[in-house]
Amino acid sequence: MSNEANPFESLQQQIHQAATELDVDDDVINRLSNPERVLELNLSVELDDGTIDVVEAYRAQFNGDRGPYKGGIRYHPGVTRAEVKALSGWMVYKCAAVNVPYGGGKGGIKIDPAEYSESELERLTRAYAKELRPLVGESRDIPAPDVNTGQREMNWFKDTYETLEGRTEPGVVTGKAIESGGSRGRVEATGRSVMLVVREAFEEFDWDIEDATVAVQGFGNAGSIAARLLDELGANVVAATDSRSGVYSEDGLDVAAAKAHKSKTGALSGFDGATEEISSEELLTMDVDVLIPAALENAIDGDVAEEVSADLIAEAANGPLTPEADKVLAERDIYVIPDILANAGGVIVSYFEWVQNRQRFSWTEQRVNDELERYITEAFDAMIEAYEQQEVATLRIAMYTVALKRVMRAAEEGGIWP
Numbered sequence: 001m002s003n004e005a006n007p008f009e010s011l012q013q014q015i016h017q018a019a020t021e022l023d024v025d026d027d028v029i030n031r032l033s034n035p036e037r038v039l040e041l042n043l044s045v046e047l048d049d050g051t052i053d054v055v056e057a058y059r060a061q062f063n064g065d066r067g068p069y070k071g072g073i074r075y076h077p078g079v080t081r082a083e084v085k086a087l088s089g090w091m092v093y094k095c096a097a098v099n100v101p102y103g104g105g106k107g108g109i110k111i112d113p114a115e116y117s118e119s120e121l122e123r124l125t126r127a128y129a130k131e132l133r134p135l136v137g138e139s140r141d142i143p144a145p146d147v148n149t150g151q152r153e154m155n156w157f158k159d160t161y162e163t164l165e166g167r168t169e170p171g172v173v174t175g176k177a178i179e180s181g182g183s184r185g186r187v188e189a190t191g192r193s194v195m196l197v198v199r200e201a202f203e204e205f206d207w208d209i210e211d212a213t214v215a216v217q218g219f220g221n222a223g224s225i226a227a228r229l230l231d232e233l234g235a236n237v238v239a240a241t242d243s244r245s246g247v248y249s250e251d252g253l254d255v256a257a258a259k260a261h262k263s264k265t266g267a268l269s270g271f272d273g274a275t276e277e278i279s280s281e282e283l284l285t286m287d288v289d290v291l292i293p294a295a296l297e298n299a300i301d302g303d304v305a306e307e308v309s310a311d312l313i314a315e316a317a318n319g320p321l322t323p324e325a326d327k328v329l330a331e332r333d334i335y336v337i338p339d340i341l342a343n344a345g346g347v348i349v350s351y352f353e354w355v356q357n358r359q360r361f362s363w364t365e366q367r368v369n370d371e372l373e374r375y376i377t378e379a380f381d382a383m384i385e386a387y388e389q390q391e392v393a394t395l396r397i398a399m400y401t402v403a404l405k406r407v408m409r410a411a412e413e414g415g416i417w418p
């Protein structure tokens, strides 16, 4: 995976490209392309052997003009201030792109969670929640899961917050377990939005999804669920990789069996339904119809983009393409459905979870999925309309212009105070 692009610079370029199309004043863009605040922490955590570890952690609140800050918490050794800032900015434009009433935030702890026991992770999560307590809340800033965090961490976070506040407030985080106030359909939501945008694109371009070949880089929550739902739609998932290994079968992988194998053994490697083992680099340039990068940022740089053979890329991960890759793919007429739309299912269903928490009323899974489909198809149509009317170079720029207009309007209407 290339690290050539600073994710924060990638974000700023994306905002500036859209701003150029819309002819926005520099001072407005300056305000909307930098975070309002970034909290940097050194968390102390007692390890099981009694020693103390000090770890770096962050929370960035990028923009709150359209509503409370919203965004996940990532546990990864690659977490940096620049990465958290970029991810928080992407959340602003993602929420605006799909029109949910949130701003954007993001947090991260710079650790490899595999090196910590469950009780150490719990103490670390609780220490982080304690530090964030004054900044978060259902009307302030609402964290959620991201890479290497899930329901367990959200439950610890919520419990710490509620204990310190002395009241229940399930809407302080989303992505919780159902029993702790989570929403039906949340676990599948990101993969489901990836499936929906691919389906919409095939309809828009008049392509046939039946037996269309798909390759998925990153077989975690987003990637494996997108793969399963595309498989159910009739597509043929021929390749998948994780951080250590990858598998290929010309006739298509049995996605559920591959997932079960990974859950059991921790890796895709050794899956007996595959005919070949492949690397992530091989997967990215494979001759398939649809490529789904669903791992981390900067997976596809300019050089890899020259070799991509897919007709369509749906960005399940956040920021998987460098700006150079974007340029190359546009020149090569390869469509890219941008992350701020393709993976927005997670935040949309997080929004539904928060609405249900505030109403103290839970929806059926069918209602969640139907509403998700409505939000995604409306945003997809808005993107296509902007793409055609403004004659911009990429679907990404089109989606950013839709989102930026919404954020600008909210910022202008709110004004600056004092």
Ligand code: NAD
Pocket: 001, 145, 146, 147, 148, 190, 217, 218, 219, 220, 221, 222, 223, 241, 242, 243, 244, 280, 294, 295, 296, 297, 316, 317, 318, 343, 344, 346, 347
């Ligand atoms: P996850 O931890 O469940 O899965 C990540 C997967 O990527 C794992 O299978 C890991 O092995 C694999 N991976 C890591 N490095 C890789 C590499 N170099 N090559 C191939 N595979 C590699 O995380 P996730 O929640 O699925 O998140 C994946 C991406 O989707 C991230 O960019 C995240 O920000 C984005 N995303 C997730 C959600 C969500 O709701 N889960 C929502 C929006 C965006």
